[in-house]
Each structure stands twice: as C-alpha cells, then as structure tokens.
Amino acid sequence: MTDASSIVTDQSDPAVAIVTIDRPDQRNAMTLAMWVALAETFERLGADPALRAVVLTGSGGAFCAGADIKEFAVTRSDAAAGARYSDAVERANHAILDCPKATIAAISGPAMGGGCGLALCCDFRIGDDTAYMGIPAARLGLVYGVAETQALMAAVGLEAAKTVLFSARRFAAGDAVRLGLLSRVAEGPALEAAKVEAESYRGSAPRSIAGAKRVLRALLHQPDADALAQIAALAAQAVESADHAEGIAAFREKRAPVFRGS
Numbered sequence: 140m141t142d143a144s145s146i147v148t149d150q151s152d153p154a155v156a157i158v159t160i161d162r163p164d165q166r167n168a169m170t171l172a173m174w175v176a177l178a179e180t181f182e183r184l185g186a187d188p189a190l191r192a193v194v195l196t197g198s199g200g201a202f203c204a205g206a207d208i209k210e211f212a213v214t215r216s217d218a219a220a221g222a223r224y225s226d227a228v229e230r231a232n233h234a235i236l237d238c239p240k241a242t243i244a245a246i247s248g249p250a251m252g253g254g255c256g257l258a259l260c261c262d263f264r265i266g267d268d269t270a271y272m273g274i275p276a277a278r279l280g281l282v283y284g285v286a287e288t289q290a291l292m293a294a295v296g297l298e299a300a301k302t303v304l305f306s307a308r309r310f311a312a313g314d315a316v317r318l319g320l321l322s323r324v325a326e327g328p329a330l331e332a333a334k335v336e337a338e339s340y341r342g343s344a345p346r347s348i349a350g351a352k353r354v355l356r357a358l359l360h361q362p363d364a365d366a367l368a369q370i371a372a373l374a375a376q377a378v379e380s381a382d383h384a385e386g387i388a389a390f391r392e393k394r395a396p397v398f399r400g401s
Contacts, residue, residue: 143176147198153189155337157330163199168207169253171214174227177257181234188345188400192337193238195261196245196330200269203254208279225284228253232286235260236356239349241340245333246270246321251309255320256287259294262352263322263336266312267329272320273309293359295319344382345400 145167149157158180160167169177184193197203206228215221235242235257244250244258246266255272258264266272274291276283283291283304292300295318303310303318315321325332340348381401389396 143172145170145173146176146180148180148184150190154191154341155334156184156187156190156193157334158184158193158195160195160197160203163197163201165207166201166204166249167197167199167254168204170207170210171224171227174224174231178227178231178234181231181238185234185238185240190240191340191343191345191348192241192243194243194245194330194333194337195235195257196333197247197254201248202244202246202250202270203257204249205252205254205275228256229284229286232256232260232284232290236286236290239345239352241337241343241348243333243336245330246272247329251275253287256284256290259287259290259320263333264294264320265329265333265336266315266321266324267327267332268312268324270312270315270321270324270329271309272315273307274303275307275309277305277307289360342395342398344396344398346376346380346382 145160145162147159147161149159158177160169160173160177162168162170162173181193184190213220214224242261242263244261244264246258246264247269248271250258250264250266250270250272252273252275255274258272274283274287288300288304291303295303299318302308303320310318310320312321312324316324382396382398385396385398
C-alpha cells in the first residue's frame with residue numbers, strides 16, 4: 140500500500156491510541172499521501188477528550204526509513220512541488236509536536252531521515268536493541284525542515300545536532316541514547332515498553348498534560364509576550380476547570396480522581 144490507508148490507528152483503549160505506519164514492504168517509507176494522513180490522524184486524536192497518550196510505531200520490525208525517495212521525481216519535481224511536499228511534512232511534524240496528549244515513539248529497526256524527525260517530534264522515544272537513528276539529508280543534498288530541526292536541537296543540543304546533521308551518520312541504539320536521540324532502550328519489545336509508559340499517564344488530567352507541553356515548548360523557544368499571555372490563559376482555564384475541581388475533591392476524599400478533560 141502507498142496511500143493514506145498505510146496509517147493505521149487502534150483506539151480499542153479509549154485512553155491510549157496506537158498509530159502504526161504500515162508499509163512494511165518499504166520499511167514504512169512515507170509517501171506524500173501518508174504525510175497528509177498522519178497529520179490528519181494526530182490532529183483528530185489531539186481533539187479527543189478521553190485520550191491521554193498516543194504511541195507512534197511502525198510495522199514489520201521497522202519504525203520508518205524516512206521519505207519515499209522513489210516518488211520525489213513527481214512529488215518534488217520543481218520548487219513549487221517541493222514546497223507543497225515540505226508543507227505536508229511540516230504539517231505532520233507539527234501535528235505531533237502540537238498534540239496536547241503525551242506522545243511516545245516505539246522504535247524498532249530504522250528511524251531514519253523523516254522517520255527520525257517523526258520520532259523526535261514525540262515527547263519520548265523508546266527503542267529496542269534493533270533500533271537505529273540518523274538523518275542522511277547531507278548525503279541527499281537536502282536541508283532538514285524547521286520543525287524536525289527544532290525537535291532535534293531540543294533533544295540533543297546544538298553541538299550534537301550539528302554532528303547528526305553534518306555527518307549523516309547512522310547511530311545504533313546505545314549511541315542514540317548517549318546523544319539523546321533515544322530516551323531509553325527497552326529490555327524487550329519497544330512497543331510493549333511504550334504501552335507501559337503510556338499507561339502511566341492514564342490517571343493524569345488532560346489539561347495538565349496539554350498545559351505542561353505548551354509551557355515547556357514556550358520556555359524552550361524564549362516566549363514572547365503573546366506566548367506568555369496564552370500560557371497565562373491556559374493556567375486560568377485549568378483553575379476553573381471541572382477536572383481541577385475533581386482533583387481537589389479526590390484529594391480530600393482520598394480516592395483516585397476521574398478526569399474527563401473538561
């Protein structure tokens with residue numbers, strides 16, 4: 140499959156969604172249609188009040204080998220087409236970055252190029268011992284996108300980001316952890332470890348997770364007055380929310396809170 144159906148979502152658990160890049164015969168390389176579908180998926184999941192976490196993974200022992208270079212002759216045939224393609228990639232990455240839920244990449248095998256970018260846009264990246272990551276843009280004559288590069292710098296810092304981008308090297312799991320590309324290496328399957336991580340957020344208030352993400356991102360990028368005003372508004376809304384009242388009541392009654400995202 141090379142169309143949007145290669146992005147598969149499992150929401151059998153209302154609190155934890157599993158999004159799978161499902162094109163294993165091509166090591167889950169992303170087509171233009173898949174970038175669009177992935178953006179739409181995360182935008183939809185971000186608006187689900189019952190959801191606490193989203194796990195992003197790939198099928199067939201691979202996370203994502205990156206963009207499908209074979210279609211570039213058509214999808215990036217000139218500057219205008221290249222701009223449309225880049226916009227689709229940026230939209231997908233921003234949909235993950237801006238998702239108000241906890242996001243976890245479960246990585247087996249390659250997370251290369253655009254696949255590495257998708258993983259970096261997640262809050263956490265859990266790999267197994269088969270995982271490897273890298274950004275080969277310098278070997279393809281390309282410049283990595285803004286959203287992915289910001290996510291790379293946030294994860295590894297400026298100097299290590301230069302190492303990753305300038306060298307175009309492939310980093311095995313242990314080296315990826317030392318650099319900060321991976322959060323950690325699981326002892327067993329990456330997907331199972333990611334599900335356990337996602338489960339740990341089941342009892343957290345959705346507004347708190349969303350607010351924390353906004354604050355942390357704003358602080359990372361030196362917020363201007365508008366950003367600070369938006370953060371203050373989020374904090375005020377949280378104080379007046381039903382979930383806040385429920386959290387206080389649960390604390391007083393010595394029981395687990397039941398948050399509804401309202």
